[in-house]
Amino acid sequence: MTGQDATARVRHGGREARRRERSHKATGLGRPYITRNIPTYDIMSEENLVKIEAAADRILAETGIEFRDDDTSIELWKRAGAKVDGLLVKFEPGMLREILKSAPAEFTQHARNPENTVQIGGRNVVFSPSYGCPFVMDLDRGRRFGTIQDFENFVKLAQSSPWFHHSGGTICEPTDIPVNKRHLDMVYSHLRYSDRPFSGSVTAEERSEDSIDMARIVFGNDFVDQNCVILGNVNVNSPLVWDGTMTKSLRAYARANQAAIVVPFILGGAMGPVTTAGAIAQSLAETMAGCALTQLERKGAPVIFGNFLSSMNLRSGSPTFGTPEPAIGSMVIGQLCRRLNLPLRCSGNFTTSKLPDAQAMTEGVMSMLAAVHCGANFLMHSAGFLDGLLSMSYEKFMLDADLCGALHTYLDGVKIDDNELAVDAFAEVGPGNHFFGCSHTMANYETAFWDSETADNEPFEKWEAAGSDDAATRANRLWKQRLREYEAPHLDEGIDEALKEFMAKKKASMPDAWY
């Protein structure tokens, strides 16, 4: 997009938005979720997969996993037949696989707008914004702590884009609201400013329960008991430790028949071995244990098998993201997950860059393509990350959204039919002539080719005359335009009132806490 075009778009914002919407409908790319039309990229032999599974089984049986500060989890493991010694739980080979058989391979997460309901698992792919940054960044104001205003902005930007299928969870930390109360504002934002499915909080059992209770206000108690309407992302304290805060939240979601996403965060060399195969075995062990615990809490509850491999700069100790080892490791995790018949969450758009620059997208695309190739059903961190996952960047969010759009076309693969093969067009055009005006082109051009909204494809001279902007500068204009154009989806006033009442009552019931 040139500067001139951008100005035109600002002037004719509404018209442009309508054109875009028509165009997305015409191409069939705007849709509630993607059903992939290309296979997953399976890089490892069955023989080697079995070796990794055997290594995970040995870790589980010989070293075991500690479950801290949660007597109920220990009790559930005892009853399930695990070998419990204090906080340490060991599992006979095969035990967790057996338990996991009750978890669904695929489930529906309902959105408050039924048109946006998603299917998680199988050949389906759901893109969700990044999660958990304390900081936000933009080109105008630089890096600063996130606020609830930033949080709302990102919910609105995601809702405005056809390329996300999910509103996300803790998109950034609203650090201007007390820690023990901000989950209420975050869940409210998702429910008020988006009509897509979303994720709740997990930082304490009661905050998980509050998140689910707010979903109950919107969807009704009975519906929530029988259907998934909210996800909760819980982390292993790798290596081989599950903390009580996390297992209690995990069980709160499972108890309510809502889906926990179970994710170890393994920084190779720190929370796991420096070798990729070892980190994968560990990831498998830790994730199987967490997923199995959801089934002990409530048999049949939906759960997502997550993973988050990362590498490290061994000269400085800094974490690295978007590097080749986690990318290639993700493909193996995908294969292992499919052998467990569970929905998969994988990586996303990761980078350590502090700017929306060449490094950011080199690492981001490497990481994001790994996620779609490995068969991830839910991509939690599809857009926004910079700064080693510490900052949500407004500009990166727009660039990543554009990549998510391109991946819709990518995952559609190559269609084969008489029109697509175009054999008659060659007879019409003949050797040495061009296809510009031929009947095949005329019949197909409206839906042909992915059309980026952040790339500049103009000739050099035209680009230079328009101001020689880089992609980040164009993205900066674009997010501001989108926020100006944003229109909130309808929310029933009674429900809005009930949500506000719930929040007010909860907030009044406890003093502010900043931990």
Added chain:
Amino acid sequence: MTGQDATARVRHGGREARRRERSHKATGLGRPYITRNIPTYDIMSEENLVKIEAAADRILAETGIEFRDDDTSIELWKRAGAKVDGLLVKFEPGMLREILKSAPAEFTQHARNPENTVQIGGRNVVFSPSYGCPFVMDLDRGRRFGTIQDFENFVKLAQSSPWFHHSGGTICEPTDIPVNKRHLDMVYSHLRYSDRPFSGSVTAEERSEDSIDMARIVFGNDFVDQNCVILGNVNVNSPLVWDGTMTKSLRAYARANQAAIVVPFILGGAMGPVTTAGAIAQSLAETMAGCALTQLERKGAPVIFGNFLSSMNLRSGSPTFGTPEPAIGSMVIGQLCRRLNLPLRCSGNFTTSKLPDAQAMTEGVMSMLAAVHCGANFLMHSAGFLDGLLSMSYEKFMLDADLCGALHTYLDGVKIDDNELAVDAFAEVGPGNHFFGCSHTMANYETAFWDSETADNEPFEKWEAAGSDDAATRANRLWKQRLREYEAPHLDEGIDEALKEFMAKKKASMPDAWY
């Protein structure tokens, strides 16, 4: 890399270079070429592949291909049994496949330094710099026409990097030298400033022959007759036209038993249909015809099956690169090429961006990963392109070189053995402890994890204190440092003299021409 580190590197250039070299040897990543340890990404069913082949067969049999300005090619087709009508040649289904059986599935291209000899075909991957730009760019001087000085610089930068396996061909056009003479200077540069394999010129039959003659001076006549030492990249004039300049060059390479790379350049909507399946069928038809022609010229001559799919912005008519359709189409081309049992050349690092920015690498990585996933054996455009392939960028070259390095690790896949699985490490470290100093980490950390030289993985504060540089700025420092540190590989003085003599004689034999 921070500013401070960069300064340290400049100061201790030699030491740093030696450290890097040791490190590449330790990790096993510095090598003459890659043998992939992960499978290709096959996205299309056999049934659909057969449909594309049938479409290509119909194009060849019903529409046919024009061979212009080359009576010998027409004569060769007649003798081979094709249906010739003037310049138009039509091929019965199966005919070209039969002819192609004599082409080798894999061949060796010799380098003047035998340690750098590469294997092209099979599971091998060879990275070569970008090819054919009239312009060059850097952050200091912007965009300008390329010169022989720029050409030499890029040969030196490629030679200095462990991540290329090939010196390339027309890396940029040396526009300060007459068109009819510049091939001599380019070939000389490759032979003088690099000791890796390289590509010659193809812009006229005699320039192809000159390129091969210069290789003969280095390798000896008999050796060249029996071994491949030079590649020549020839383009189809899509749709469905082969120009005489190209077929004569193609035949010159084949006649000398050197490998032609046969590449249609199909911009969907202009030189081919807007639908990907149709563009692939066309590509298959055009490339099979060119490859088969090499076999008619000299049975058994090595040849590379190339392709270059691209899309177009249908609102502006501008070509687009690094978009999803060509990326996914490349995977299908790879499958089709393997069914022909020929070495594959595919895409590379493409973008329309005019700066080494986020757009450049979003598009570049999408395109480059497609090339390695589809099983390309020779990647002609691995590094440097910006500006819709019109400009070689010094900074982009360094960023892309770094990506090529990462792809070494990527293509190595995930190794599986007891050390990699690290089961004993878990017993040693136990739940909740870190892996920093454990014996498994100590034994493996020197070879663990890809180490980028353009990414900044430092914490935000350290990066900010060092000047808040973006990746392009770091790359700018890096290419200058590399040129300062460059040392030419040894070349026998007698050979150098003979090459210079050949050039001088050739140059004296004709007046300058600028076409």
